[in-house]
Amino acid sequence: MKFWLIIRIAFALLMARWKQTMVAAIGVAFSITMFITLLGFMGGLNDLLDGLLLNRTPHIRLYNEIKAPEVLPVNLSPKYKDHYNFVKSVKPKNERQQIHNITAIEAALKQDNRVLGFAPKITAQVFYNIGSTDLNGLINGIDVAGENALFLFNDYVVAGNYTDLNTIPNSIILGKGIAEKTFTNVGDIIQVTTAKGESRQLKVVGLFQSGIQEIDKVQSYASLKTTQNLVGETGSYITDLQVKLHDLSLAPAMAKEFEQLYAVDAVDIQTANSQFETGSKVRTLISYAVGITLLIVAGFGIYNILNMMIYEKMDSIAILKATGFSGRDVNRIFLCIALTIGISGGLAGLVLGFGLSSVIDQIPFNTPSLPTVKTYPVNYNPFFYLIGGVFALITTYFAGFFPSKKASKMDPVTIIRGK
Amino acid sequence: MSNRSIILEARNISKYFHDPLTVQVLKDISFSIIAGEFIAVIGKSGCGKSTLLYVLSTMDTDYEGNVILQGVDLKGKKDAELAKVRNNSIGFVFQFHYLLNEFNVLNNVMLPGLKKAQYSEQEVEQRAYEKLKILGIQDEALKKPNQLSGGQKQRVAIARALINDPLIIMGDEPTGNLDKKNSDLVFSIFNELSKEYGQTLLIVTHDLEFAHKTHRIIEMQDGKIISA
Numbered sequence: 247m248k249f250w251l252i253i254r255i256a257f258a259l260l261m262a263r264w265k266q267t268m269v270a271a272i273g274v275a276f277s278i279t280m281f282i283t284l285l286g287f288m289g290g291l292n293d294l295l296d297g298l299l300l301n302r303t304p305h306i307r308l309y310n311e312i313k314a315p316e317v318l319p320v321n322l323s324p325k326y327k328d329h330y331n332f333v334k335s336v337k338p339k340n341e342r343q344q345i346h347n348i349t350a351i352e353a354a355l356k357q358d359n360r361v362l363g364f365a366p367k368i369t370a371q372v373f374y375n376i377g378s379t380d381l382n383g384l385i386n387g388i389d390v391a392g393e394n395a396l397f398l399f400n401d402y403v404v405a406g407n408y409t410d411l412n413t414i415p416n417s418i419i420l421g422k423g424i425a426e427k428t429f430t431n432v433g434d435i436i437q438v439t440t441a442k443g444e445s446r447q448l449k450v451v452g453l454f455q456s457g458i459q460e461i462d463k464v465q466s467y468a469s470l471k472t473t474q475n476l477v478g479e480t481g482s483y484i485t486d487l488q489v490k491l492h493d494l495s496l497a498p499a500m501a502k503e504f505e506q507l508y509a510v511d512a513v514d515i516q517t518a519n520s521q522f523e524t525g526s527k528v529r530t531l532i533s534y535a536v537g538i539t540l541l542i543v544a545g546f547g548i549y550n551i552l553n554m555m556i557y558e559k560m561d562s563i564a565i566l567k568a569t570g571f572s573g574r575d576v577n578r579i580f581l582c583i584a585l586t587i588g589i590s591g592g593l594a595g596l597v598l599g600f601g602l603s604s605v606i607d608q609i610p611f612n613t614p615s616l617p618t619v620k621t622y623p624v625n626y627n628p629f630f631y632l633i634g635g636v637f638a639l640i641t642t643y644f645a646g647f648f649p650s651k652k653a654s655k656m657d658p659v660t661i662i663r664g665k
Numbered sequence: 666m667s668n669r670s671i672i673l674e675a676r677n678i679s680k681y682f683h684d685p686l687t688v689q690v691l692k693d694i695s696f697s698i699i700a701g702e703f704i705a706v707i708g709k710s711g712c713g714k715s716t717l718l719y720v721l722s723t724m725d726t727d728y729e730g731n732v733i734l735q736g737v738d739l740k741g742k743k744d745a746e747l748a749k750v751r752n753n754s755i756g757f758v759f760q761f762h763y764l765l766n767e768f769n770v771l772n773n774v775m776l777p778g779l780k781k782a783q784y785s786e787q788e789v790e791q792r793a794y795e796k797l798k799i800l801g802i803q804d805e806a807l808k809k810p811n812q813l814s815g816g817q818k819q820r821v822a823i824a825r826a827l828i829n830d831p832l833i834i835m836g837d838e839p840t841g842n843l844d845k846k847n848s849d850l851v852f853s854i855f856n857e858l859s860k861e862y863g864q865t866l867l868i869v870t871h872d873l874e875f876a877h878k879t880h881r882i883i884e885m886q887d888g889k890i891i892s893a
Contacts, residue, residue, distance in 0.1 A: 251779050262767035565763045568724055569777040569825065570752020572745040655744070659725040662759070 252575060255566075256582035259559060266555060271591035273551045274642065277544030278595025278634045283602040284540060288533045289625030290607075294616070295529065298457070299522050302397045303515055304365075304488030305497045308504060310345050311511045312338050343485045351487065351508050360491055360500065365392035367486040368473045375437040375445070376428045383424065383438065384465050387473025396490045399454075399467075401618040406432040406452025411469045418472070419452040423463030440476055448472070457616060541633075545641045548591075552584055552645035556653065563653045564661035573654030580653075584646020585639070592638030596631055672832050672865060673698040678720060678730035680713075690716050691728070692888040698833065698867060703859040705876035706869045708885035714869045715837050717885070721867070722755050722835050723747040735832065752781050756826025758836040762818035764810035770797070770821050771806040778828045789828070796824040800854060816847030823854060827864075834858070836868040840875060848872065 260267045314336040320326055345351065348366070355361050368387035373380035390411045393399045400408050403419060411417050418438075420430065430436050434450050448468065456462055468476070474483050489504075491497060497514035505512045516523055563576050571579075603624045611622040653661075680691040690713040698704060706714045719725040721732055723739055726747070732739045734754060739747065751757070764773045771793055778789035797803040800820040802813075810818055819839060826834050836855075840848040852875050858864040859880075868879070876882050884892045 248780075248782060251782075255776070258765075258767045258772075561763075562765055562767070565765055566776075567748065568722075568751065568757055568759075568763070570748055570780050570829075572748035574745060575748070575780070657725050657727070659719040662724075662763075 252578050253582055256579045256586065259562060259579070260583055260586060263558075266558075267587065270551045270555055270587045271594065274548050274587060274591025274638055275594035275598060277540075277547050278592055278638050279598040279602060281537070281540045281544055281637075282596060282599025282630055282634050283606065285533065285537050285630045286599070286603040286624045286626060287606055287622070288536060289627055289630070290623035292526075292529050292533060293625055294619065294623045296526055298616070299519060300494075300515075301401070302456070303519065304396075305491045305494055305515050306489040306501045306504065306512055307518070308345060308351070308487040308489065308508065308510045308512050309485060310343055312343060314338050342483075344479070344483045345485065345487060345508075345510055347508070348482055348484045348487070351510070354508075355487075355489065360493070360496060362490040362492050363392065363396050364487055364489045365389050365396050366470065366484040367393075367488055368470060368477070368479075368483065369485055370473050370477045371441045372438040372476070374424055374428060375439055380439065381424065381427065382464060385418070385438070385473055385476065386465060386467050387470045387476075388467055389470055393467075396488070398618075402454045402456050403452050404455045406450075408452055410451035411467065411472075414449060414451055416446065416448050416472055416475075417451040417468065418448040419454050419467040420450050421462040421465050422453050422455040423459060424466065425450070425453050427463070438476070440478075442478065444476075444478070446476055457613075537633075541637055545637070548588075548638070548641045549645040552587065552642060553649050555583075556580055556646065556649040560653060560661050563650075564658045567654075567658040568662075576654040577647075577650050580650030581643065581646050584642045584650075588639045588642025591642070592635050595638060596635055599631070599634065600626070670700045671697045672700050672735055673721065673867075674731075674733040675717075675721060676731040676733065678717070678728055678732070680716060680720060680725075680728040690888050691720070694730070694888075694890055696883065696890060696893055698865060700832075700865055701859070701863045703855065703866045703880045704868070704883060705879040705881070706867065706883045706885060707871070707873065707876045710871075712885045713888040714885050718835055718837050718867070718869050722757050723750055724757070752777055753829055754832040756823075756829070756831035756834040758819070758822050758826050758834065758839040760838040760841040762810070762815075762822045764818060764821055764825070766809060766811050769807050769809055770802070770813070773810060773821060774825045774828055777825060781829050783829075793824070793828060796827045797821075799827075799857075800824050814847075816843055816850060819843060819847070819851055820854065823851070827858075833865040833867060836866070836870075838869055838871060840870065840872060848875065852878065 318331070318333050318336065320331045320333060352364070355364050366389050370385045370387065372383045372385050374383045388399070390399070390408060394408065404422065406419065408419065411419060418436065420436065425431065428436060430450050432450055432452060435447050436450055437445060437447050439445050454462070454467065471481070474481060477483070491500065494515065498516055501512040501514035501517070504510065566576055566579070567573070603626065606622050607624045609622050611619060613619065674697040676695050678691055678694045679689060682688045682690055694717060706718070708714045716725070720728045723732070734750060739750065742750070765776070768776065771790065774793040774796060775789050778784065778792060779786065784792065794803055794806065797806055800823055802817055802820050802824070805813055805817055810821065813821065823839070840851050843851060855866055855868065856878065859866055870876055881893070883890055
């Protein structure tokens with residue numbers, strides 16, 4: 247009964263000055279809209295930049311590095327144990343680049359539930375022959391389906407069909423830079439020479455563009471089988487195993503584990519791309535700084551509007567108190583008013599923020615480095631909406647709480663006499 | 666006069682204003698009000714009569730001495746308790762009407778009754794209509810206060826003061842803003858309340874003609890009562 251009376255009074259006070267109420271609610275809504283939109287937009291751009299690298303980089307790369315042995319036989323010999331042994335100009339053993347025991351490793355990775363997936367890869371040094379000129383190049387032999395599933399290979403194929411790599415024997419997808427240099431296009435034949443001196447003719451079934459010119463000028467893609475043929479190796483010849491994990495942050499620890507377990511070299515994405523880590527961290531920091539600044543500014547805006555609204559109602563407070571309403575009742579009435587504005591303004595802000603984000607999402611954004619991105623990216627992270635909504639409620643609560651607390655403690659005569 | 670019929674008693678009330686200088690506005694005031702009395706407080710501007718009224722009505726808690734309402738000392742009571750006293754026992758009529766423009770006349774009168782929650786809403790509404798009828802403004806019940814004339818507003822304010830059947834009605838120059846005709850009307854209402862309903866009234870006024878028609882005049886000067 248009493249609570250209902252308080253709500254009724256609050257509602258009457260709100261409706262009596264509905265224009266002012268609207269202004270207050272719009273103020274709240276505007277703040278929250280801006281917060282949601284800006285954070286969503288910044289989040290989207292950050293994800294885009296992160297994706298530039300993350301989409302095509304394995305979380306852990308397993309490979310077999312050709313290097314000189316760390317422990318030399320002389321050091322193992324008990325006879326020379328107490329000596330200082332100097333061996334200069336140590337050379338690596340005649341060893342192939344391939345990962346040993348690949349089938350067992352693949353089987354083990356399949357069982358590992360931390361692993362999202364993996365794709366084998368071969369890299370082969372070649373020359374692209376154009377007339378009498380040879381251009382340096384690198385052919386990546388890939389498991390076409392796996393590469394596309396894990397690293398969105400198709401996103402970067404700008405001409406032709408990537409599945410042709412599997413169906414057409416001795417086919418190749420050329421980097422756009424090479425294609426331009428050699429005047430080749432989809433359907434043409436290009437001649438390559440391997441490091442061992444063999445020449446092969448490959449059919450161009452597509453072109454790809456990674457966005458990084460240095461890569462597009464050098465690299466090409468072919469199927470695993472074509473590449474194995476090219477380098478004259480058998481079907482078990484794999485030089486790289488690219489692993490993607492469910493949780494990126496596990497990569498450094500798992501790389502070490504794999505190194506021990508499978509006796510291979512393993513490098514994690516954090517180590518291989520430390521500059522990316524730094525960039526990503528800095529961008530996240532900027533996002534947080536902007537978000538917090540926006541919230542503070544919005545908070546002060548909301549606080550001011552509500553504060554003024556309540557000070558304008560001082561008379562009503564005095565009257566209510568004179569006729570027998572206690573400070574607590576007055577406090578509750580104004581909290582009710584503040585929260586009504588907070589809830590309605592906050593909800594409107596969330597909806598408008600979503601709307602504005604969707605509008606940004608429709609604005610064309612074409613960039614050569616990202617062939618798949620057609621519009622500005624927006625992140626619709628529900629967390630932003632949660633923060634925005636909770637924040638609107640909390641600030642309006644306090645904006646209502648402090649002035650009404652002050653007013654409720656005053657003797658009514660102080661307000662009346664102050665006039 | 667038996668002690669039993671005293672409803673409000675002021676004992677040695679002093680009050681100071683501190684801003685900008687400390688000034689004593691009420692000096693050791695003591696008097697009592699007996700049930701059914703119709704008292705006028707007169708005095709020149711600044712003699713402290715309104716201040717005294719605010720202290721007695723519990724709307725001002727910054728004073729020395731004691732205010733005793735029906736044998737209960739109100740000194741040091743909490744805000745919520747004082748609010749309850751104002752709600753149940755004291756009806757206050759200001760010089761300016763102080764109605765809430767957000768509500769219509771009927772709701773303005775009903776609000777203290779709804780707050781008291783002694784009766785259901787229908788009953789409170791019924792009683793509000795009765796009070797408005799006594800004051801001859803039942804036809805204006807559904808209008809907003811700002812659609813009424815000054816005299817009508819003041820009558821609504823009186824109806825609001827009456828809604829919870831208070832022990833005492835206090836008025837701070839309730840006719841101060843009204844013309845002769847409306848002043849007379851308000852006075853006759855007070856008179857009628859006093860005579861027919863035995864209502865206790867304590868009215869601060871400038872209007873000597875008004876004052877002389879009451880039962881008792883308390884005259885104040887420089888914060889003291891000079892004749893009661």
